[in-house]
Amino acid sequence: METEPNAPRPIRPAGVRTKSGTTTTSRAARPPRTKAESAHEGPAVLSIDGLVKRFGPKTAVAGIDLQVRAGSFFGIVGPNGAGKTTTLSMVTGLLRPDAGQVSVHGTDVWADPVTAKHHMGVLPDRLRLFDRLTGAQLLYYAGVLRGLDNATVRKRSSDLAVAFGLDEALHRLVADYSAGMTKKIALAAAMIHSPRLLVLDEPFESVDPVSAANITEILRKYTHAGGTVVLSSHSMDLVQRICDSVAVVVNGAILASGTIDEVRGNATLEERFVELVGGRREAEGMEWLHVFSD
Amino acid sequence: MVARLLRLKIQLLFNTFRRSPWHLVGLLVGIVYGLSLSTLIVVSFVSLRLVPADLAAPIVIVFGSIITLGFLLVPLVSGVDDTLDPRKFALFSIPTSTLSWALAIASLVSIPSIVLLFLAAAQIVTWGRTPGAIAVALLSAALITVSCVLGARVSTSVAAFVLNSRRAREILGVIAVTAIVLLSPSFVLLLAVDWASDGLRILNVIAGVAAVTPFGAAWAAPAAAAMGDAGSAVTSLAIAAAYVALLAVGWRLLVGAMLTTPQRMVKVKRYGGLGWFGALPTTPTGVVLARSLTYWGRDARYRISLIVIPVVPVLVATPLLVGGVPMEIVALLPVPAMAMFLSWAIHNDVAFDSTAYWLHVASHVPGAADRLGRALPALALGVPLVVGGSVGAALLHGDVHVVWSIMGVSACVLLAGLGLSSITSARFPYPAAHPGDSPFAQPQAAGAASSLIQSFSFFAVLLLAVPAGVFATLGFLVDPSYHTVALVAGLLVGALVFITGILLGGRIVERRGPELLAFTLRN
Numbered sequence: 020m021e022t023e024p025n026a027p028r029p030i031r032p033a034g035v036r037t038k039s040g041t042t043t044t045s046r047a048a049r050p051p052r053t054k055a056e057s058a059h060e061g062p063a064v065l066s067i068d069g070l071v072k073r074f075g076p077k078t079a080v081a082g083i084d085l086q087v088r089a090g091s092f093f094g095i096v097g098p099n100g101a102g103k104t105t106t107l108s109m110v111t112g113l114l115r116p117d118a119g120q121v122s123v124h125g126t127d128v129w130a131d132p133v134t135a136k137h138h139m140g141v142l143p144d145r146l147r148l149f150d151r152l153t154g155a156q157l158l159y160y161a162g163v164l165r166g167l168d169n170a171t172v173r174k175r176s177s178d179l180a181v182a183f184g185l186d187e188a189l190h191r192l193v194a195d196y197s198a199g200m201t202k203k204i205a206l207a208a209a210m211i212h213s214p215r216l217l218v219l220d221e222p223f224e225s226v227d228p229v230s231a232a233n234i235t236e237i238l239r240k241y242t243h244a245g246g247t248v249v250l251s252s253h254s255m256d257l258v259q260r261i262c263d264s265v266a267v268v269v270n271g272a273i274l275a276s277g278t279i280d281e282v283r284g285n286a287t288l289e290e291r292f293v294e295l296v297g298g299r300r301e302a303e304g305m306e307w308l309h310v311f312s313d
Numbered sequence: 314m315v316a317r318l319l320r321l322k323i324q325l326l327f328n329t330f331r332r333s334p335w336h337l338v339g340l341l342v343g344i345v346y347g348l349s350l351s352t353l354i355v356v357s358f359v360s361l362r363l364v365p366a367d368l369a370a371p372i373v374i375v376f377g378s379i380i381t382l383g384f385l386l387v388p389l390v391s392g393v394d395d396t397l398d399p400r401k402f403a404l405f406s407i408p409t410s411t412l413s414w415a416l417a418i419a420s421l422v423s424i425p426s427i428v429l430l431f432l433a434a435a436q437i438v439t440w441g442r443t444p445g446a447i448a449v450a451l452l453s454a455a456l457i458t459v460s461c462v463l464g465a466r467v468s469t470s471v472a473a474f475v476l477n478s479r480r481a482r483e484i485l486g487v488i489a490v491t492a493i494v495l496l497s498p499s500f501v502l503l504l505a506v507d508w509a510s511d512g513l514r515i516l517n518v519i520a521g522v523a524a525v526t527p528f529g530a531a532w533a534a535p536a537a538a539a540m541g542d543a544g545s546a547v548t549s550l551a552i553a554a555a556y557v558a559l560l561a562v563g564w565r566l567l568v569g570a571m572l573t574t575p576q577r578m579v580k581v582k583r584y585g586g587l588g589w590f591g592a593l594p595t596t597p598t599g600v601v602l603a604r605s606l607t608y609w610g611r612d613a614r615y616r617i618s619l620i621v622i623p624v625v626p627v628l629v630a631t632p633l634l635v636g637g638v639p640m641e642i643v644a645l646l647p648v649p650a651m652a653m654f655l656s657w658a659i660h661n662d663v664a665f666d667s668t669a670y671w672l673h674v675a676s677h678v679p680g681a682a683d684r685l686g687r688a689l690p691a692l693a694l695g696v697p698l699v700v701g702g703s704v705g706a707a708l709l710h711g712d713v714h715v716v717w718s719i720m721g722v723s724a725c726v727l728l729a730g731l732g733l734s735s736i737t738s739a740r741f742p743y744p745a746a747h748p749g750d751s752p753f754a755q756p757q758a759a760g761a762a763s764s765l766i767q768s769f770s771f772f773a774v775l776l777l778a779v780p781a782g783v784f785a786t787l788g789f790l791v792d793p794s795y796h797t798v799a800l801v802a803g804l805l806v807g808a809l810v811f812i813t814g815i816l817l818g819g820r821i822v823e824r825r826g827p828e829l830l831a832f833t834l835r836n
Contacts, residue, residue, distance in 0.1 A: 115827045136677045147669040151611045159590045164676040169595040
């Protein structure tokens with residue numbers, strides 16, 4: 020779980036990549052937690068190498084390297100506009116990178132998208148769904164597009180609906196769902212073809228705590244069985260609680276990555292994150308807020 | 314408060330110019346179009362000053378009524394983006410009356426309102442022939458401006474507030490189209506009037522009715538005054554003033570209600586089973602087809618293109634028949650025209666998906682399956698339409714042999730049109746109304762680029778139909794046996810273009826998936 024992979028690097032376009040910042044490398048500092056073990060030992064199911072994306076003059080992703088090993092529960096955290104969504108879009112084949120390589124289970128996403136995309140389940144953030152379909156129809160659509168047969172899709176749809184608490188809503192239009200329910204049906208659609216790798220952009224945003232706990236449990240069992248989850252989140256507590264590894268992305272570059280314990284050291288992940296991002300600004304001159312206008 | 318909201322509205326107006334170049338081009342085209350149209354009307358109004366009052370009156374009253382009515386009705390169907398929705402100010406502690414006043418005045422700062430101000434001023438020039446008429450025209454100018462602007466405010470808010478559910482908006486869209494369908498023959502009949510001899514009489518009748526309605530009264534008052542009819546002028550002014558008062562009270566009550574009513578909860582409809590998905594094969598083509606069919610049934614944007622199909626024959630045939638073209642010839646045209654419109658329905662299909670298209674990119678749907686699934690619903694509707702329509706048209710025409718020619722040309726237009734649409738929707742998508750928006754809410758950026766693509770593919774389809782058309786003409790002029798050749802030629806060319814379109818469009822979709830998604834994200 021390093022930004023410095025030991026494996027030989029593929030050739031990378033020259034002059035487009037900035038080195039990711041301070042990298043936590045104290046691998047032997049403490050015994051790895053049991054749940055991180057598989058993360059250290061499994062083969063890399065996702066490897067990102069020198070990924071760059073520019074939008075006009077603005078560089079959104081400035082050379083990201085990352086290895087995610089099979090069976091790990093990987094969190095990507097960063098402040099707003101750090102490039103998390105851009106990175107995940109390039110990983111999932113939704114956004115063409117300006118430079119760099121992404122490979123999933125040994126297949127280059129941009130050279131052989133058919134195979135690579137087959138290994139991935141995707142939950143994008145802030146993109147629409149085909150919301151004139153009912154929940155059941157959307158799951159069926161996603162399942163068949165992913166190559167499942169009729170019986171399997173129906174079986175998995177009803178299992179997913181029960182697991183995510185959507186069975187009551189399956190026959191309503193997705194357009195009439197609440198924000199949390201929409202997130203859950205999209206998440207269900209992402210995992211219906213049992214991919215090796217789940218790439219989830221803000222999976223818990225506006226999901227209620229009970230559903231979030233259920234989903235966490237499902238994802239945990241999935242990683243124990245050898246599946247891999249990469250998720251982005253704003254919630255440090257959540258990432259510290261459920262992920263075994265984490266990468267901190269700021270201004271399109273990775274500032275730290277490793278197991279949760281390696282990255283956070285003796286502090287909480289949130290404290291370490293604030294420190295990495297450049298510390299909190301003291302809220303000065305806000306005394307007027309303590310005198311109320313009537 | 315008034316000054317502050319005015320400043321906000323002016324800022325909003327300027328910000329519309331600070332967008333991407335294509336937006337700007339679209340906006341500029343719109344402005345140039347609007348400016349030239351309004352200049353034309355203003356110049357006409359000013360020049361009507363030189364025309365005798367009894368001749369100018371019906372023209373001004375009828376045009377004016379259409380303008381006032383337009384300000385009231387257009388926001389209802391067009392789904393105007395309301396930048397000054399009263400509910401946006403609900404969290405600030407502004408007294409309701411102050412807010413309703415301020416919002417009404419601020420809505421004077423918009424491009425339609427500014428054009429309206431010029432028109433209201435122009436009619437003063439038309440009628441300012443006597444001191445009395447000048448006074449009435451000044452009053453009327455104020456009444457015209459206030460009634461139009463308030464009318465637009467009220468109906469925009471009604472559209473946003475009362476009709477805020479998705480289903481209500483869709484139903485309204487369907488009602489609007491049905492109304493257009495029902496009215497279209499009467500427009501055509503209006504065209505058929507011999508305006509040179511009867512025109513003035515008919516205008517006078519319409520103007521006489523309009524003058525006592527709230528929409529025409531403010532325009533009619535100065536006309537009456539200029540003709541020396543003080544009584545009518547006062548009556549018209551009173552009607553116009555009553556309308557303004559009604560709108561003002563309605564607006565104040567509406568603002569009050571909007572600020573205190575939570576968003577309406579809509580009854581949610583339940584659907585059983587999987588619908589089309591359960592009936593069609595479990596393959597990528599099958600599910601894309603099922604999804605398309607479901608959208609044709611549920612999405613107002615697709616339904617509009619369906620509703621237009623039966624209007625086409627009416628619009629094509631009526632003016633020709635009225636113009637004296639014999640039935641035998643007129644009967645040949647509607648079926649190919651309907652085939653053209655049907656194949657047209659999917660020419661921007663990816664833009665209709667909006668960002669939901671990510672699912673196709675992430676799943677890497679086989680391109681041909683994506684294209685074919687989208688084209689098949691139109692083909693499924695088109696085949697019975699072409700076959701049945703051709704038989705009907707041949708019967709109307711009188712010679713049954715013609716059926717093969719009509720069928721050949723129509724099938725060619727349908728198939729070639731679908732093939733080309735499969736390519737254009739993949740290679741040249743342009744901004745479309747978002748899912749759930751009014752089907753009439755065409756984004757401004759759709760301007761120049763899209764009309765170029767549309768006219769190009771239109772002429773390409775016409776060109777591809779030439780072989781079938783030539784054989785059909787030979788069938789008429791030389792030997793009826795050429796009609797069957799026309800059918801074969803039409804089917805061959807059509808099938809070839811259709812298959813090419815599906816395959817080529819499919820390759821484009823596979824190669825440019827991320828670019829297509831990026832396009833939907835921009836809009």
